[in-house]
Amino acid sequence: GAVVSQHPSWVICKSGTSVKIECRSLDFQATTMFWYRQFPKQSLMLMATSNEGSKATYEQGVEKDKFLINHASLTLSTLTVTSAHPEDSSFYICSAASGGLSNEQFFGPGTRLTVL
């Protein structure tokens, strides 16, 4: 299957700072990328869907001003957690697809964010 990478794999930051997480599709063009959040022992929660070159669509309850998503190219999407707080600490996972939600998604390994 296709390979999706995330960087960094883990990050620790101070409260109030911003953190950027990158998601790259290494061997295919991803017209759509998805960002998920996973709490310990809980399921993945879809945060937003981003299509290359357009604004991301956020799920209900997800603050778009706090979680900035950019999908500037067919191989790169970024998630920026702005003014991070301890409650933002979580495991963030991206996936990429060459199409919409019904197409197969290829997942990155995830990024663990810890906000002190």
Place this chain on the structure above:
Amino acid sequence: GNSVTQMEGPVTLSEEAFLTINCTYTATGYPSLFWYVQYPGEGLQLLLKATKADDKGSNKGFEATYRKETTSFHLEKGSVQVSDSAVYFCALIHNDMRFGAGTRLTVKP
């Protein structure tokens, strides 16, 4: 709304044991159903899927049958191996995508 419930883990089995991980769903229509597997240090990978009632998805010795009458999609494997140790996620797509909480499987030699 849509939701997925899967059996809680962790599950520990001996090699060659039979595996069942239960998954049930709630959806207003006819979702597509999936099982994903996550090996240590890696991203989720699609293991198998079924898109309509009575379909059976299969891959790597794993099987799951889409049961509309019981709204279930249980994962089974007749003889597990140590290399099957991973976290397994049941998921559905129907207007949106929902995942179960994941079940960690450990297979001991």
